[in-house]
Amino acid sequence: MxxxxxxxxxxxxxxxxxxxxxxxxxxxxxNKLSETDPKAQAVGYKEDASKVDKAKFPGYASGQTCANCSLFQGKANDAYGGCTLFGDKEVAAPGWCSSYSNM
The missing domain is CATH 1.20.5 (Single alpha-helices involved in coiled-coils or other helix-helix interfaces)
Structure with missing residues (x-):
């Protein structure tokens, strides 16, 4: 042919x-951070803050998410954004980890 x-x-x-x-x-x-990543596991990262084990992480308070954390580098309406803890990996905006800070 x-x-x-x-x-x-x-x-x-x-x-x-x-x-x-x-x-x-x-x-x-x-570039999305996985919950199984060793760095994520070290800080108890969850992609959905409502699934945080409150017994294991008593510092968690309702309403805390990556999107309103001072370490989050995304915009307010981004589904994922950078985080100063995880280098080039992006975290889920509705996620949470024990390094949450609102300062």
């Missing part, structure tokens, strides 16, 4: 677009 230059270019563009979308999806999850 003979492939025309036009057909080759269309196939190349389709493959390139698919690769870019795959990389974007991977990058989106690659």
């Amino acid at each position: 003979k492939t025309s230059r036009r057909h080759f270019l269309l196939l190349s563009m389709s493959a390139g677009s698919a690769l870019m979308l795959t990389r974007a999806a991977f990058a989106d999850t690659a």
